[in-house]
Amino acid sequence: MFDLSRDEITGGSLPRALLVLTAPLVVQQYVVVVQQIVDVFWLGRVSRNAVSAVGLVAPLIGLLALATSVATIGCRVLVAQHVGADDAAAARSTGFHATVLVGAANLLLAVVVLWLAPDLVGVLLSDEAVIQLGATYLTVTTVGRVFGGMSDTxxxxxxxxxxxxxxxxxxVVAVLTNVVLDPFLIxxxxxxxxxxxxxxxxxxxxxxxxxxxxxxxxxxxxVDSxxxxxxxADLGVSRxxxxxxxxxGVPHAGQEAGRQIARLLVVAIVAGVAGxxxxxxxxxxxxxxxxxxVPAAAVGSAVSSIVGQNVGAGNPDRATRATWLAAGATTAGMAVLGVAQYSSPATIVSVFAPTFSGxxxxxTVAYLQILAVGYWAFGLIYPIQGGFNGxxxxTVSMVATLLQYWGVRLPVAALGAYVVVFSVPVHAAFWAITASNVACAVGVTAYFWAQTSGATGLIERAATAAASD
Structure with missing residues (x-):
């Protein structure tokens, strides 16, 4: 039911292809979210410091995941293009190379973190209790990512x-294992x-x-099925x-590096003004x-696969239509979610952090409402960037993300917290996040339209290049 053939992706109904490819990805991503929420749910019953430590090291974990991001985006895009060009052997070889590369890279990173974890976390905060908790979480999860990175690839x-x-x-298997173990181990x-x-x-x-x-x-x-x-036959090394x-993959890693470093600095601003x-x-x-x-991110992954296969098959117009269709539908859905969160932030907090007070x-209530104002922007960012990636x-997605975080988010957060000081300084960081999301959505959408509206647009050129390889 959720296994699309090459012909269905490159010549069948676009809405059906998007739906069939996206639905399992939405389920998959929501399962991952459940894992994150369950972690916070149980850690919130341990201490505020435990919750703070997880938030503190999240950007560090994101930076360490850069090796994985190189392999995952490279593998997905190239496999899609090879399948679209009816070259299954090249697609399988790409998968093998990507998996081996990410396994070796994450093993090296795990050794580094085992040695330096407290020092890495200590750069961000001076609270010794939170530093030790964060170092523990960072070390164990990084060792686990040796397997997690290969699985993702x-x-x-x-x-x-x-x-x-x-x-x-x-x-589902990975996350259910985590969720089942959480209450017992935490x-x-x-x-x-x-x-x-x-x-x-x-x-x-x-x-x-x-x-x-x-x-x-x-x-x-x-498994043959x-x-x-x-x-x-697919094992072997090809330069x-x-x-x-x-x-x-490297431009995508640059995109993620810019994102995570900026997030790290925003976390430092939040800690500096609000502890x-x-x-x-x-x-x-x-x-x-x-x-x-999550739905927008899943749609973005589906779009990159559909665009990749259609580029490989020489169907640039269909690739462009798929991107616009996905962006329109996703933006409408994200707007509805934003309204729901804005209307009941206190209820959400009471469920996931019942010990929070004062x-x-x-x-937390203020942050949830500020975030909700810009949720619709995710409906444009992920599908449009998925079109570029496919x-x-x-490189286009990388530049857009760098501008989002370094051109808007970080400057607004720093200026509002330390220069033109907000009445509640930490609100500057919260509003900076929403403002950067909106700016990125508008910018990347305008650029995609400009680059695909002509007879020899960006995706047409990509299809021509793929055909000549």
Whole structure:
């Protein structure tokens, strides 16, 4: 049901192709969100410091995930283009190369973090209790990412092929493992005499989930009923394949690096003007916001696969139509979610952080409402960037994201917190996030229209280049 053929993606109904490819990705992404929310749910019952520590190291974890992002975007785009060009052998070889590269890179990063975790976290905050908690969470999850990164890369290969069903299954197994283990490992739920491991338990559950997901991913590669398989004939090293992966993936990594470093600095601003109460509010808001942009992110992944296959098949007009169709529908849905969150922020906080009161509750309610104002922007950002990425133009998405974070978010947050001081300084950082999302949505949409409205637009040129390879 959720396994689309090449002909369906390159010549069938576009709405159906988008829906069938997106639906499992939405489920997959929501399962990931459930994992994040469940972590916060149980850690919120441990201490505010535990919640703050997770929020503190989140940008560091994002930076360490750059190696994975190079492989996942490169694998998804190139597999899609090879399948569109009816070259299954090249698609399988790309998947093998990407998986091996990300496994080696994440193993090296795990060794570095094992050695330097407290120092890395200590750069961001002077609260020793939060630093130790953050270092623990960072260390354990980074070791787990050795398996999680390879699992993510294999998933991206399935999506590029048009099989989002298998990608969903891998994530569901990983996250359900995490969610089931969380209450026992974090607070010792229903285990007499055992109080749990706190934040170490949360990180351990996540790492075990990564291993479970990787096991399913590897098993899926050897099952004939799945579309994307890797056999002995696909093993081997090709410099050209590595070069192609890097040419597509590195700009995306630059995009993610710019995003995560800016996030890190915004976290530092929040901590500087509002302390652990502000960090706790930021963490809850960020996790809840993830619920909102999950559908948009899933649509963006689906668009990149559909555009990639149509570029490979020489159908640039269809690739452009798919991008606009996805952007319009997603923006409408995101606007509805924004209205819902803006209307009931206190209720949301009471569910996910019942111990919050006083200033951290006030900050969190305000942040949820400020975020909701700009939710519609995600409906444009992710599908439009998915269109650029599917065409292999990941540099465009990189530049848009760098401008979003470094041209708008960070300057507005710093100016509002320290120069033109808001009445509540931390609100400057909150509003900077929403303002940057809106600015990026408007800018990237205008650029996509300008680059695709002519007879020899960006996607047409990408299709011509793919045909000449």
């Amino acid at each position: 294999i998933e991206s290969g399935f999506v590029g092929w048009g099989d989002s069903r298998m990608s969903m299954l891998i994530n 607070v010792g739920w229903q285990l007499p005499g055992f109080a749990g491991y706190g934040i170490f338990g949360a990180a351990l559950a996540t790492a075990i989930g990564y291993v479970a997901g990787f096991t399913v991913a590897v098993a899926g590669l050897g 799945t579309s994307f398989t890797i056999g002995r 050209d394949t590595v070069r192609s992966l890097l040419s597509v 652990s109460a502000g960090l706790a509010a930021y963490t809850i808001g960020a996790r809840i916001a993830t619920v909102a942009f 200033i951290e509750l006030t900050y 065409a292999g133009k990941t």
